[in-house]
Amino acid sequence: MKTPVLTRRQFLKTTGALVVSFNLMPSAQKAFAQFAKLPSGDIDPTSLDSWLVITPDGYVTFYTSKVEIGTGVITALAQFVAEELDVPFDKIKMDAGDTNKTIEQGGTTASRTILRGGPQVRQAAAAARLELLKLASTQLGAPLDKLTVNDGVVSVIGDATKRVTYGQLIGGKKFNAKLSVKGTGWDMVVAPEVKPKNPKDYKIVGKSIPRVEIPRKVTGEHDYMHDVRIPGMLHGRVVRPPMINTEPVTIDQDSIKGIPGVVMIVREGKFVGVVAKSEWSALKAAHALEVTWAKPTSKVPGTPDELFTFLKNTKPVRSAKAVDKGNTATALAQSKKVYQASYRWPFQMHGMIGPSCAIAEVKGKTATIWSGCQGPFRTRGRIAEILGFKEQDVRIIYHEASGSYGRLSADDRAEDAALLSRAVGAPVRVQWSRQDEHGWEPKGPAQLDEVKAAVEADGKLTVWDFTDYSQPWTVSGSTPLLASLQVGLRPNNPGGNNGTQASGDFYTVPNHLITIHQIDWHFPEPIPLRTSNLRAPGDVARCFASECFIDEIAADLKIDPVEFRLKNLTGNKRGIEALQAAADKAGWQKRPSPAPASNGNVAKGRGVALTNLSNTYVAVVAEVEVNKTTGQVAVKKMACSHDCGLIVNPDGLKNQVEGNVIQGMSRAMYEEVLFDSTSAVTSLDWSSYPIMRFPDMPELELVLIDRREMDPLGAGEAATSPPAAAIANAIFDAVGARLREGPFTPKRVLAAMQKKA
Amino acid sequence: MAKFSLRVNGKSQTVDAEPEMPLLYALRNDLQLNGPKFGCGLAQCGACTVIIDGNAIRSCVTPVGSVQNKAVTTLEGLGNTKKMHKLQQAFVDEQAVQCGYCINGMIMTSKALLDKNPKPTDTQIKEALSGNLCRCGTHIRILRAVKRASGQING
Ligand code: FES
Ligand code: FES
Numbered sequence: 001m002k003t004p005v006l007t008r009r010q011f012l013k014t015t016g017a018l019v020v021s022f023n024l025m026p027s028a029q030k031a032f033a034q035f036a037k038l039p040s041g042d043i044d045p046t047s048l049d050s051w052l053v054i055t056p057d058g059y060v061t062f063y064t065s066k067v068e069i070g071t072g073v074i075t076a077l078a079q080f081v082a083e084e085l086d087v088p089f090d091k092i093k094m095d096a097g098d099t100n101k102t103i104e105q106g107g108t109t110a111s112r113t114i115l116r117g118g119p120q121v122r123q124a125a126a127a128a129r130l131e132l133l134k135l136a137s138t139q140l141g142a143p144l145d146k147l148t149v150n151d152g153v154v155s156v157i158g159d160a161t162k163r164v165t166y167g168q169l170i171g172g173k174k175f176n177a178k179l180s181v182k183g184t185g186w187d188m189v190v191a192p193e194v195k196p197k198n199p200k201d202y203k204i205v206g207k208s209i210p211r212v213e214i215p216r217k218v219t220g221e222h223d224y225m226h227d228v229r230i231p232g233m234l235h236g237r238v239v240r241p242p243m244i245n246t247e248p249v250t251i252d253q254d255s256i257k258g259i260p261g262v263v264m265i266v267r268e269g270k271f272v273g274v275v276a277k278s279e280w281s282a283l284k285a286a287h288a289l290e291v292t293w294a295k296p297t298s299k300v301p302g303t304p305d306e307l308f309t310f311l312k313n314t315k316p317v318r319s320a321k322a323v324d325k326g327n328t329a330t331a332l333a334q335s336k337k338v339y340q341a342s343y344r345w346p347f348q349m350h351g352m353i354g355p356s357c358a359i360a361e362v363k364g365k366t367a368t369i370w371s372g373c374q375g376p377f378r379t380r381g382r383i384a385e386i387l388g389f390k391e392q393d394v395r396i397i398y399h400e401a402s403g404s405y406g407r408l409s410a411d412d413r414a415e416d417a418a419l420l421s422r423a424v425g426a427p428v429r430v431q432w433s434r435q436d437e438h439g440w441e442p443k444g445p446a447q448l449d450e451v452k453a454a455v456e457a458d459g460k461l462t463v464w465d466f467t468d469y470s471q472p473w474t475v476s477g478s479t480p481l482l483a484s485l486q487v488g489l490r491p492n493n494p495g496g497n498n499g500t501q502a503s504g505d506f507y508t509v510p511n512h513l514i515t516i517h518q519i520d521w522h523f524p525e526p527i528p529l530r531t532s533n534l535r536a537p538g539d540v541a542r543c544f545a546s547e548c549f550i551d552e553i554a555a556d557l558k559i560d561p562v563e564f565r566l567k568n569l570t571g572n573k574r575g576i577e578a579l580q581a582a583a584d585k586a587g588w589q590k591r592p593s594p595a596p597a598s599n600g601n602v603a604k605g606r607g608v609a610l611t612n613l614s615n616t617y618v619a620v621v622a623e624v625e626v627n628k629t630t631g632q633v634a635v636k637k638m639a640c641s642h643d644c645g646l647i648v649n650p651d652g653l654k655n656q657v658e659g660n661v662i663q664g665m666s667r668a669m670y671e672e673v674l675f676d677s678t679s680a681v682t683s684l685d686w687s688s689y690p691i692m693r694f695p696d697m698p699e700l701e702l703v704l705i706d707r708r709e710m711d712p713l714g715a716g717e718a719a720t721s722p723p724a725a726a727i728a729n730a731i732f733d734a735v736g737a738r739l740r741e742g743p744f745t746p747k748r749v750l751a752a753m754q755k756k757a
Numbered sequence: 758m759a760k761f762s763l764r765v766n767g768k769s770q771t772v773d774a775e776p777e778m779p780l781l782y783a784l785r786n787d788l789q790l791n792g793p794k795f796g797c798g799l800a801q802c803g804a805c806t807v808i809i810d811g812n813a814i815r816s817c818v819t820p821v822g823s824v825q826n827k828a829v830t831t832l833e834g835l836g837n838t839k840k841m842h843k844l845q846q847a848f849v850d851e852q853a854v855q856c857g858y859c860i861n862g863m864i865m866t867s868k869a870l871l872d873k874n875p876k877p878t879d880t881q882i883k884e885a886l887s888g889n890l891c892r893c894g895t896h897i898r899i900l901r902a903v904k905r906a907s908g909q910i911n912g
Contacts, residue, residue, distance in 0.1 A: 069856070070855045070856025070857065070858075070893060071855065072855075210849070210852060211852060211854070213857075214848070214849055214852060214854045214857070215838045215841070215845075215849055216838060217854050217857035217860055218832075218841070218845040218848045218849060218854065218857070218860055218864060219792075219832065219833070219835075219836060219837050219838050219841065219845055220790065220791050220792030220831070220832040220833045220861065221791075221837065221838055222857065223791075224791070224794075224858070226791075226794065226795065227785075227791040229789075260758065260775075278782075278786065279782055279786055280774070280775070280778045280779075280782050280786075350892075351892050352858075352892060353794075353796050353802055353804055353856075353858045353859050353890060353891070353892050354794055354795065354796055354804065354858040355795070355796075400856070401856075401858075402856055402858040402892075403855055403856030403858060403892055403893040404856075405892070431795065433798065434796070434797040434798055434799055434801075651852055652852075655852055655855060655895070655898065656855075658894060658895070658897050658898070659855050659893045659894035659895060660894065661894070662894025662896055662897070663892070663893070663894045666894070685797065685799055685801060686797060686799070686801040686802055686890060687801060691890060691892065692894075692896075693887050693888075693890070694882075694883040694884075694886040694887050694889070694896055694900070695880075695883045695884060695887050697883070697896045697897065697900070700897055
């Protein structure tokens with residue numbers, strides 16, 4: 001069967017086929033939420049009215065706790081609503097992320113918004129359409145199967161004079177209909193008995209509908225979190241310690257005496273902040289306030305070398321076998337040749353361009369928080385705990401902040417604002433400095449990956465034994481955040497799991513073992529380097545290790561790297577097609593690596609890597625030029641194939657995938673968080689933590705594989721993983737030197753070249 | 758505190774501030790102009806870019822006291838959703854935005870570039886934008902949008 005690739009012509013066709021107007025002022029008539037409530041006070045998902053409201057003019061307001069974090073998901077979800085209801089796209093308004101108005105559908109994380117939230121939204125919309133048809137059936141005196149819907153108008157098939165609009169049927173009124181709902185949050189299954197549209201009849205899903213908020217974003221009219229202003233609002237700044245396990249010994253109030261407009265110095269436990277009338281005064285006061293901090297007592301690894309030894313030698317808090325098939329130990333013992341290598345990946349950061357920002361208004365026993373968080377209900381839980389309030393007495397109002405990549409899951413800034421607002425009794429806006437954001441954002445954990453393998457003479461893997469050592473996410477789910485820790489709350493578990501995928505798990509191997517160790521050296525005390533989910537959590541490192549190791553074996557066997565992978569992907573149709581699509585796009589020439597030695601100072605090479613994240617397959621081919629004298633690597637070109645099942649919005653998907661590939665390339669080439677022996681982060685700005693800049697951008701070609709027969713899968717992360725491995729493999733192809741640690745700085749490349757020589 | 762008169766987007770405005778306060782805070786907090794964004798406060802990312810006398814300037818490190826009576830243009834001064842500047846329109850046409858936090862800097866820096874060099878090459882655009890960081894990886898589209906605005910890509 002041919003791979004269902006979207007050709008450029010089809011792409012233009014799907015993108016150009018629909019004229020779409022922007023949805024700037026969606027409805028002249030204001031929609032009032034008509035939700036039903038559960039006894040807890042939360043919104044009841046079993047009431048259809050909790051999901052959507054239709055005004056007399058036929059506009060639809062859909063309520064969701066999923067939020068726009070710069071990835072286009074709200075446009076994509078709105079496409080589902082418009083599609084299932086048969087309403088023009090520009091009549092859909094999404095009201096997102098207000099905990100007082102929306103159903104808890106789980107956070108906007110882990111590339112699951114389309115995967116899990118998509119079906120929830122689709123089913124609720126399909127259920128609403130069915131209810132509307134029932135109403136129309138009575139009104140028009142025709143059975144359901146004689147009705148058709150076009151642009152929100154129901155008419156009788158064969159008699160177009162018999163018609164009624166959605167607005168006439170339900171405008172401003174309640175459905176009063178029940179939905180069957182199982183489970184909660186991400187896992188909630190909504191109205192499974194309602195039959196949604198057949199994807200082959202899709203008119204709106206699958207089209208490149210322009211993102212609804214982009215016009216406002218290019219004119220300064222979009223209300224980003226940072227732009228929200230509340231009447232009577234004061235400005236706060238937190239004075240962070242140099243490292244977490246310390247506390248203030250003295251605070252010199254006189255040090256900020258001359259600064260106008262300072263309202264209060266706030267201290268709660270180890271938490272110190274200032275509040276002032278203007279942002280500039282708050283900033284100056286936070287900077288000038290003299291606080292002496294106690295010397296930290298804990299001993300932590302102070303260099304990357306110490307850290308990796310430590311990861312290897314410390315007893316894990318948790319270990320798990322993600323894959324366990326056959327008997328790797330016996331098989332390895334019986335193998336004539338055992339391949340073995342280990343790979344290191346540094347701490348990396350999310351690096352939002354706009355730092356953390358939130359506003360809190362604490363009044364008596366209630367609180368309202370404005371925040372750009374990926375999980376409004378998660379933030380609500382955190383704020384309730386730190387303030388000692390009932391969850392339902394806390395309201396979170398979402399506003400989009402800066403691109404997040406997982407950073408906005410942990411809502412540190414909302415906690416800061418809540419403590420400061422309670423202390424001064426007024427709304428307080430908190431915005432972090434660049435140094436605080438770099439220093440205190442929870443990092444993507446450092447990882448050590450060890451791999452052993454054996455092959456048969458024909459190049460089929462017989463053993464794959466992959467072991468991953470990393471920290472868990474110390475901030476995830478319900479674990480206390482920065483201010484919580486400073487006021488004395490302690491975690492009751494060692495945090496979330498840094499993932500298991502991209503570990504060679506999709507190859508077919510008879511003896512297959514993937515072991516994941518989670519190392520947390522301070523639990524239940526706060527961990528010095530906070531860690532959390534960084535886009536494609538753990539996968540960038542594991543994909544680097546597993547896909548470079550595959551390449552090492554292929555090179556040893558003198559087999560072409562694509563061919564070697566194909567040999568070991570037996571029966572994995574989507575994996576094979578993704579790999580081939582990227583290779584074809586890149587014009588891959590079949591030959592083993594490394595390339596024949598070149599004359600001249602610049603060596604060229606190409607490398608490939610494949611990954612799978614939650615069933616989305618991505619392959620990347622990278623072409624590099626290596627300067628043999630300086631070790632400088634230029635990534636010239638990348639080709640990327642992407643299969644995330646049914647494509648909801650081709651251009652939106654391209655935008656995401658391009659971003660993922662560039663970010664993955666940046667992480668591979670430039671990014672490493674440095675720290676000292678007190679665990680204080682020393683990469684505190686963009687010069688000490690560089691990311692990719694325009695002059696270094698590669699050319700990029702994409703192949704989108706569209707699978708109409710599948711559900712849509714996630715696309716927010718997967719393509720971040722393969723660039724590192726593809727680039728490292730390309731460097732090997734160019735100069736025959738193996739990099740087993742990122743990022744691929746000139747120094748590391750030169751060292752690898754010298755080692756080989 | 759002292760009074761400073763500013764000329765922003767063609768209008769005369771007065772703000773009451775300390776002279777060393779960066780212009781960015783006056784624009785955002787006193788004049789409620791949300792186009793320029795705070796990203797770093799260190800002249801490292803470009804999110805706060807405005808145009809002063811034809812040059813793309815980092816408003817996060819420019820003291821408000823130093824720009825009296827100079828012509829300051831912010832993103833809002835270019836256009837709005839009803840009537841967009843050709844650069845803004847090109848960013849929409851190319852969907853050259855993900856989170857969009859960096860986009861003010863991208864548009865304002867490109868505006869200063871195109872005013873001096875109406876048909877820049879790819880290399881010149883990349884050079885002009887080399888101090889503007891985008892973490893979402895929107896570079897490919899941003900480059901195309903600037904080329905489109907300069908009439909070098911059609912349809
Ligand atoms: S905020 Fe001014 S350059 Fe970053
Ligand atoms: S679009 Fe998000 S930082 Fe550029």
